[in-house]
Amino acid sequence: MKGEINFDIEIEGLDEFISALKNTEKGGFAEQLGLWLEAIGIDFLDIVQDEIVRTETVDTRNLLNSFSRGDSENLWSISSGGMVLDIGTNLNYASFANDGHFTVDPNSGKDRRWVPGRWLGDRFEYDPSERETGMLLKITWIDGTGYWDNALAILDKTFEKSLDRLLQKWLDSNF
Incomplete structure (x- = not known):
């Protein structure tokens, strides 16, 4: 598909x-x-x-x-x-x-992934150069x-x- x-x-x-x-x-x-x-x-x-x-x-x-x-x-x-x-x-x-779908690729063998960036209110802005802040994604099934x-x-x-x-x-x- x-x-x-x-x-x-x-x-x-x-x-x-x-x-x-x-x-x-x-x-x-x-x-x-x-x-x-x-x-x-x-x-x-x-x-x-x-x-x-x-x-x-x-x-x-x-x-x-x-x-x-x-x-x-x-x-x-x-x-x-x-x-x-x-x-x-x-x-x-x-x-x-x-x-x-899964939020993180289950085939990678990892159960979590760090995404660098910053939160602006309730919106997340991805920034690959950011070293101090970000969010941790855990593997989850989304219906x-x-x-x-x-x-x-x-x-x-x-x-x-x-x-x-x-x-x-x-x-x-x-x-």
């Missing part, structure tokens, strides 16, 4: 269905499907952002913003015919925030918030009904 979070949609048999409909297509189903797919992607990004906020995932706005289409860290690709939607973020800590998993579960509840409505609307207007 290496820090990336991706979401891919593949619907088995969709290519064959679209090919079968091409002879009777007069209402631009492929175009409507592409618009619908883009709308689902935008809705999903909104759901992910809502879950980041709802679960109070620690964030400096980078994570939240990376789930905005057009953000430099956002992952977005869409293909209409074969219905591929690839959404995610390139932030390396996104999966840690979702899944959980993930499951924001991504929650968003997928929410989308899963609405996705099939949304696709059914699109197909029914197209069929009703063309047959």
